Amino acid sequence: MAAEDRPQITLITPPTLDLETFPDRLSRVLDAVEVACLRLSLATRDQDMLARAADACREVAHARDVAIVIETHLLLVERLGLDGVHLADGARSVRQARKDLGADAIVGAFCKASRHEGMTAGEAGADYVAFGPVGPPRLATERRPPSIFSNGGRKSSRFPSLPKAP
Secondary structure (H helix, E strand, C coil): CCHHHCCCCEEECCCCCCCCCHHHHHHHHHHHCCCCEEEECCCCCCHHHHHHHHHHHHHHHHHCCCEEEEECCHHHCCCCCCCEEEECCCCCCHHHHHHHHCCCCEEEEECCCCHHHHHHHHHHCCCEEECCCCCCCCCCCCCCCCCCCCCCCCCCCCCCCCCCCC
């Protein structure tokens, strides 16, 4: 497998950020671990907060040649000087995002646990697809479809452990 085709780490921000401390913590993590992309994944829809967080994170990420994408907010990508968008609706809006942002932007798609949805997103122009959930269900009543990551119950070392942020 060529080096550029190998899986790379995407770091996802927490849903809320303290802009006084987060940029410094992010700097330390990006200096310690090779990361390909930072995904701004805030719970807020407040455009002012999104813009301030994007500015702080973009400055840190771009100084280390790390791309930064924003989750779902397609219309903010160009305005905030970000590298692309992470879409949460699978393949549904990939073609439109690619058309709106152009060939140079990063367009990613979350495809739940569906291989078919992932392949459809790739065919529609997604640069990457993300699958999940990969952790235990949050609720005792929650049922999960069979995992696309299943390896017959064997322990896997395909996913390296990351050092904890200082």
